Amino acid sequence: MKKRQNSSITVRRMDFSFDAKVPRYWADNSPFLTHTMNALSATFPVGERFFVDSVRHYRDRITNPQLKQEVSAFIGQEAMHAKEHESYNDYAAAHGFDMRGIEAEIADRIAFMKQNLSPERQLAITCALEHFTAIMAESMLTTPDMYENLHPSMAKLWLWHAVEENEHKGVAFDVYQEQVGDYWIRVRAMALTTLLFTFNQARFQTRLMYEDGQLFKPAAWLKGANRLWGRQGWFRKLIPAYLEYYKRDFHPWDSDTRALLDKWKAELQLDDNAVKKAA
Ligand SMILES: [Fe+2]
Numbered sequence: 324m325k326k327r328q329n330s331s332i333t334v335r336r337m338d339f340s341f342d343a344k345v346p347r348y349w350a351d352n353s354p355f356l357t358h359t360m361n362a363l364s365a366t367f368p369v370g371e372r373f374f375v376d377s378v379r380h381y382r383d384r385i386t387n388p389q390l391k392q393e394v395s396a397f398i399g400q401e402a403m404h405a406k407e408h409e410s411y412n413d414y415a416a417a418h419g420f421d422m423r424g425i426e427a428e429i430a431d432r433i434a435f436m437k438q439n440l441s442p443e444r445q446l447a448i449t450c451a452l453e454h455f456t457a458i459m460a461e462s463m464l465t466t467p468d469m470y471e472n473l474h475p476s477m478a479k480l481w482l483w484h485a486v487e488e489n490e491h492k493g494v495a496f497d498v499y500q501e502q503v504g505d506y507w508i509r510v511r512a513m514a515l516t517t518l519l520f521t522f523n524q525a526r527f528q529t530r531l532m533y534e535d536g537q538l539f540k541p542a543a544w545l546k547g548a549n550r551l552w553g554r555q556g557w558f559r560k561l562i563p564a565y566l567e568y569y570k571r572d573f574h575p576w577d578s579d580t581r582a583l584l585d586k587w588k589a590e591l592q593l594d595d596n597a598v599k600k601a602a
């Protein structure tokens with residue numbers, strides 16, 4: 324089994340609160356980009372608890388002691404992400420956005436998956452979504468255009484989350500390789516997850532824009548769509564990294580982000596919040 328040296332994984336206690344000083348459109352002053360982030364965040368609390376459950380299912384069977392420790396740190400980090408994004412979702416809901424409706428819809432889907440899919444497939448879906456979060460996070464940490472124009476308290480939340488998604492990007496994958504290891508289940512889950520993830524993300528974004536009275540403003544859509552999918556678009560640039568996942572010998576640490584993580588951990592002074600660490 325191919326297993327690369329992960330970075331250390333640190334569980335940090337965070338406690339974000341977003342007050343009235345955070346503007347309604349905190350991402351580059353743009354309703355479109357703000358709703359892109361709102362749509363993502365609405366799916367995080369329930370989504371990340373699903374990741375935790377799908378990995379925890381295998382915890383007692385893991386033979387590699389280092390991986391076992393990493394699983395505990397992974398669970399600690401994702402639990403903290405779920406908690407902090409709940410706080411973010413409360414902030415967005417206070418602006419009148421229907422975060423609760425999206426959360427409830429995602430919760431229904433996850434309940435359906437838990438009832439109808441095998442633990443192997445649930446873990447494969449988690450690995451697929453962890454690849455999405457890892458490549459989006461890496462892109463955020465390496466693209467000044469993505470983080471420089473965010474409101475400072477929002478930037479701190481999203482950058483902290485991006486750092487930790489990168490720290491633990493290999494954990495669910497290594498559990499999958501050790502406990503399941505089937506290539507076709509892994510890539511089929513990715514293909515299906517890609518369809519559902521992009522479709523849902525577009526649908527939730529449209530819904531939030533509609534409820535916010537922004538749906539029929541073509542300039543906002545064009546500018547936002549160009550930022551995401553244009554020549555230098557944030558999402559468009561992710562396509563090569565996304566496709567790597569389909570290689571038979573892919574591993575999340577093929578992209579070695581340890582130096583990048585060290586830079587951001589220092590910049591954000593994250594290790595002041597450390598609770599425990601898996602090396
Ligand atoms: Fe997370």
Ligand SMILES: [Fe+2]
Binds near residue numbers: 491
């Ligand atoms: Fe994650």
